[in-house]
Amino acid sequence: MRNIAMVVSYDGGAYQGFQSQPSGLTVQDELEKAIRRLSGQDVRLDGSGRTDAGVHAQGQVINFLSTSPIPVERWAIAMNGWLPHDIVVRSAHEMPEAFSSRKSAIRKTYRYSISTGKHPNVFNRRFRYHHYNPLDVEAMRVGIRHLLGEHDFSSFTSAGSTKKSHVRTVYEVRIERDGPDIHLFITGNGFLYNMVRIVVGTLLWVGEGKWKPDCIGPILAARDRSKAGPRAEAHGLVLWEVRYPEPFQMILDNDPASSLWP
Known part of the structure; x- marks a missing residue:
């Protein structure tokens, strides 16, 4: 099982927040839908923070477990082909088993x-x-x-x-x-x-x-x-940004992306 992390930017104006909920469309819903279309797997991802309805992100970090053989360097481009225009995966990384986008954040x-x-x-x-x-x-x-x-x-x-x-x-x-x-x-x-x-x-x-x-x-x-x-x-x-202990942060910084935010 692989632990895949992604750094994601989104315009939250059209969404009822990040976290999936019965009441409406969320960023998590769209990300999980794109992963399903890309890999054929149903995953439950975790996010570093549960932004509210209308709130945006430049550096949201997510992670999920996957058995997909897709090379990690192809995940970002492939995901962006399935996502709506207001959500962008900036980078993807294969992380150690112990990494959690939410619990590991410092x-x-x-x-x-x-x-x-x-x-x-x-x-x-x-x-x-x-x-x-x-x-x-x-x-x-x-x-x-x-x-x-x-x-x-x-x-x-x-x-x-x-x-x-x-x-x-x-x-x-x-x-x-x-x-x-x-x-x-x-x-x-x-x-x-x-x-x-x-x-x-x-x-x-x-x-x-x-x-x-x-x-x-x-x-x-x-x-x-x-x-x-x-x-x-x-x-x-x-x-804006989420930081992690050095062993994890070194991996996430390995493929830096410039700011997308106005």
Whole structure:
């Protein structure tokens, strides 16, 4: 039995999230359908993260077990021939038996993108939350510093969270400007349900001047969802990158692909 891993990018706008569910079309459904058409096998794949409806990915990592003799270097091109245009397999790799795209992950990075200005950009509006009014980016940068380190993020998760513990560690968080666009990058050992979107919604209130930058600390300490800001729209969020322990990461990096993301 072979353990096949793939790095996948997708525009999540048309899907009810990554994970297969009875209520609608998902990215997992389309990937498993393509594998079935290609190999003749029914597989149940696993993903590094369960992105919500409307959320995108540049570097989603999946893995599945297969007895197919298809050479690993042919999987990506062959899969892309069967997949819809909004899902792309960037690379495929044969992994050790112990590798799990979900359980082996040690770091995940998300990017949330905001466009500012009077009019949205028609060419990237599917991947940006458009904010009509100016934002105080420096105030937002001050606010996000409070997120660094290990915290209980109960204030930044929706009521539907099923995790036993809400303690997570944020390793890095930064805001980059690119003309009218603002990109928030946040890297941690894991993320709760809607965590990044609630963080962004809270930072937007900081950027608008409704709340002071130092509000983030007390919100964390409260461990109460009602103390944080609103949940930002899904379409600005991208699962940017997933990292693994060195033996696994070396294999995944062996066939690097340039960013496909606008």
